[in-house]
Amino acid sequence: MIPIVKTVADVRKYVKAWRREGKTVGLVPTMGFLHEGHKSLIDRAVKENDCVVVSDFVNPTQFGPNEDFETYPRDMEKDAALCEASGAKLIFNPEPDEMYDNALTTVSVDKITKVLCGRTRPIHFNGVCTVVSKLFNIVMPDRAYFGQKDAQQLLVIRKMVKDLNFDIEIIGCPIIREADGLAKSSRNTYLSSEERKAALCLFRGLNKGREAADTGADVDTVKALIRSEIEKEPMAKVDYVEVVDLDTLEPAADTKNILAAVAVYMGRTRLIDNFIIGD
Ligand code: PAF
Helix, strand or coil, X not given: CCCEECCHHHHHHHHHXXXXXXXXXXXXXXXXXXXXXXXXXXXHHXXXXXXXXXXXXXXXXXXXXXXXXXXXXXXXXXXXXXXXXHCCCEEECCCHHHHHCCCCCCXXXXXXXXXXXXXHCCCHHHHHHHHHHHHHHHHCCCEEEEEHHHHHHHHHHHHHHHHCCCCCEEEEECCCECCCCCECCHHHHHCCHHHHHHCHHHHHHHHHHHHHHHCXXXXXXXXXXHHHHHHCCCCEEEEEEEEEECCCCCECCCCCCEEEEEEEEECCEEEEEEEXXXX
16 A cells, blocks of 8 residues: 655655655645546656655645635545555655644745735635645655646746745646536535536636637637626626736736636635636
8 A cells, every 4th residue: 555654754764765766756735635637647747757745735724714624525545545546656644733833934925926816815825835835845856746727826836936946847737627627626526516517607618718819809808708608607606707917917918828717606615717828
């Protein structure tokens, strides 16, 4: 069985032994309840590195006071089976105290964390940047893998890695979708069957926007089309629909290099999705 370790010291023992043998190391940071989206990250990491560590930690510091930290789905047995079958070598599954015992230090990225999801979730990216920095320092991987479904997170992490000179290559991996187009997410499990059907409005809206952008529509038209398609669904409550510059996350002037991102409440579940045009 794949080893599941709970302490920083144990992760370091494994990684040091691999390094002594000249092996490369990949890290896939996750909050567990792994699905095919995570599997695609692990598969890619296994292809590109000799040894892969999957961190499986529901990070309390990235959840706001009224968010779903307590109810976030957890299934360590299933996660371990998926990691093992995918060829990962180690799971790091610490308790919050192992990560945050009396910690007074945090990592924050300015500006690009204040827009999109940062508006509704003001402490979220501080929690993400802090935990990801810690995981980078614990595992010291050559490469780390993140999904494009959390496109803002991916950009924030790339910026943090550049600004703080982490010697780690950040690999962004494409969104993995259900057969009908819904982006895979651990939070999809919260959806009732009616909400699950209604949730397809995100994909429909983004497709409308994408088609319009591809045929020369301007930013405002793309945004309006996405929003109006989503709002046709009575169960959907839009948190935001934005079309921003892919590098700065500031409002885009044209559709050449954009992130079109949406966050939508479906009942109590907040879903996100996006498309990008550009590199
Ligand atoms: O994307 C996630 O699952 C989390 O935000 C991450 C990167 C594992 C940090 O807790």
